[in-house]
Amino acid sequence: MRMRPPLPARELSAWHDPEHAEEPDTYPRLDGDRRVDVAVVGAGITGLTTAVLLAREGLHVALLEARRVGAVASGNTTAKISLLQGTRAATLDRRHDHDTVEAYLAAHRAGFDWLLDRARRADCDLERRDAVTFSTAGRSSAGADAVRHEASVLRRAGLPAELGTDVGLPFAVSEAVTLADQAQFDPMPYLADLAQELHDGGHLVAEATRARSISLLGAPRLRTDHGEVRAERVVVATGIPVLDRGLFFARVEPSRSYAQAVRVDGPLPEAMYLSVDEPTVSLRTAEIEGERLLLTGGFGHRVGASTPTSSHERALADWAAAHFPVRAITHRWSAQDYLPEDGLPFVGPMRWQPRILVATGFAKWGMTGGTAAALALRDHVVGRANPWMAALRADRAPAASALPSLARANTEVGRYLATGWARPHLPTSEPLREGEGRVETTTRGKIARCRVGGVEHERGAVCPHLGGIVAWNDAAQSWDCPLHGSRFAPDGDVLEGPATAGLAAPPGLARVVTPRG
Template sequence: MSTPMTSLWLDTNPVAAPAAGPLAAGAQYDTVIAGAGLTGLTTAVLLARSGQRVAVLEGRSVGAAATGNTTAKVSLLQGTTLSQIRSHQTDTVLRAYVDGNREGQAWLLRYLEERGIAYQRRTAYTYATTEQGAKTLREELEAAQAAELPVAWTDETELQFPVAGAIALEDQAQIHPMQVLEALTTELRERGGELIEGVRVTGAGIGSPLTVETSSGPVRADHLVLATGAPILDRGGYFAKLLPHRSYALAFRVPGAPGTIPQGMYLSADAPSRSLRTAPVGDEELLLVGGNGHGVGRKDSPRAAVDDLEAWTSQHFPGAQRTYAWSAQDYRSANYIPFIGTLPRGGGGIYMATGYNKWGMANGVAAALAISGELLGGNLPWADTLGRRITTPSDLLTGAKDGLEVGVRAATGWATAESRALTAEPPVEGEGIVGRVDGTPAAVSTVDGVTCRLSAVCTHLGGIVTWNDAENSWDCPLHGSRFAADGSVLEGPAVKALPRREPES
């Protein structure tokens, strides 16, 4: 049997969706929201508070994607994000980004306090272990100061290894993300909103009101909000403006904890990335270690990335015992600023939020505040600034590099699939193989003793999927769609399963 990867958060606090009947075909809502993560549920609650009739449609389960698999740091110091933004945008845009995150952070922590949900205040650190990393830290410090954040340089950390320097921001926070989703789900139900799991939004009309196509039939709504990671509608070509990344996290029981593990929230400026934080679970305090991010479908062995994190932790925290391992997917925009607002060619009735670049806790709430504010007639100056930024030469260069990589992956994926003929012999347990069957690309895997033969062609835009040996999934290296071993959709922008090539054996 294969060992599944499950996050600490999903295991210790799964959220049961409120009992609801099946989606009634032709039902009418003020707003339909696709995706029951932090962005979708916060938007739903804000709209339901105003009296709107809201339905949240979730293709899998609450928190199944990014929110349930995050490291759940709610911080305005975000690794080297601010200096990356500053290299692409003006300081006015940089400050607007920080203002939005500050408002999102404040709303989220106030929400937890009002509902008596525990979280931990922590100092956030970005640290360097090389001279080049220290140079990057100086740039991040300057960007933070330009954004009016009280970030300070320090040579002292709690880390078990030497550093070349660090920058710190006090009074940030770490949370249990599924406890947040549970509270939002409860409030949404109390305010008359609907949350229906196992129903996927697959398409939409134009204008307002519009028809929303779902896996359970069409419904009508004045507005549709896409809170799905990558937008599931290709209007505006946002799939080509986003770089999908997967990164990994492991939880460890460390001898002598809590005294032997750092209490701050740490993230390295150097590659490969290393993220650390604590996590209280019952009477224990676990150490969370994350990192080793890579483009979706673009690593030969994701399992090796997990093993590398475990080896690194054992080196620096002797005796550490792994208790959980999981992975999350997020998206970086070409200009390093999230895409939040109306979807082009949607007639003004469709909104989206994506491109959080691994900082979805504050950004996700900020997006919900911006979208709900626009729908309800509010005014957020930082959201206006982010919504009207212009494309810079740096944005174009980054987009060109991302696009070139997609083109290379598309060509090599097809060439590899067509050059390898698959035999009738099934793969061994936990392995997947792509090759040619009857002249077309096929993907064959064996998981939990079941062999599945599928089309290897992604149902989004025809990329050739690759096998993810850490999560037993098929991942598309073009735009980040992911499919379970049986072909069902895990993450978009694809909305259709990989077709079966032949029955399971």
């Protein structure tokens, strides 16, 4: 058995690595109140594309990002641009009628075409590649059946899906479907180019500006710590909407998966690959600093619910070493996605609040899905007919076929809420090791303690969203809530998820211990 190379110390995606690509310019935070036609919250691919499309329609737009452009899912994706999405079409075909599946595929076709056209005008390492979904040899026949079903649904929609097991992998597969001429790219310069177009057009791009709330009545007023933005409409394009009133947090399941850039001796596979067997594995290549590397991904799980998270990174590294002659792992990172109850994203105005629009639930296919959502949101705002908006509408009621998964997901939420509070979390006198975090029950309540970079942090362990007890993510060095996927930095600042505020200071004086010089 091949030896697994050690994991690198840093936690940067290949796209965020400053040695790979120049970081985009930082835009200033909001400074004072503004009035615009449309305010867009979230500078990932969905928010940026929406903002650019609306600006092109002559509307005055403000884009607000809590961190930096591409800081969350869009900058940590494997960045595949594909209409072959594992077995998503087959999954939708089992749950929905023919017209709904056709609408989903039509939306992603439109997103695919728009994204490729725009990416050709950006320096973002755009490469055309075949996409392959495969089942692993030696597993049950269910995987091969799912692959054949996927091919059938794509062909029915007019896509030239081809079956055949000779797909250029160095291990045996039992079945595979290939869709030629798909694409891959580096998402960060692409996102930076969209932000630059918006900025150059005289529109506001504000980073380090977290939306805290949006008014309920009348024209939306979006409140931040640095000012208020008044708009005729607000588009919430965060990974999961930061507004609880739509209850989207109860209709999508947060999933965290892992990725690594791997230096391999010998030839690399040419296409983009995704397995259907568990644990799911994603493969593609990328040019990093003049060197072609293999990008591996997968081994996902519910956010905050499978610790230690570093075990998933190790499992991914072991898988790569078992299938390729791995020489080194140069980058490792993780990303978060949201899986909708019925397999379809939620796109459009919220129920009873038509001036607030949302887009969420892309189930790990946000490159084409987020772009398609932006096209639909643009059409809705300007009053243009859209052929797939009805199938993806954000205010739809749960379908009968989605009720089992909806019940399961929310049962899990209840279980994690109860067990998080019931666990004793007994304190210990052992000092925290570097990179370690733990929850302890004290006379001051549940306390989250961690040590990162030689600094010890102590915060309340209760997620401010709905009161879940957070868990330590040792891979990303963050506090993650298993209820709805909110994540927090070691010092308690909110990173992502439905929460809009950080972990509170525990009763009494919060401790921050800095190493002595």
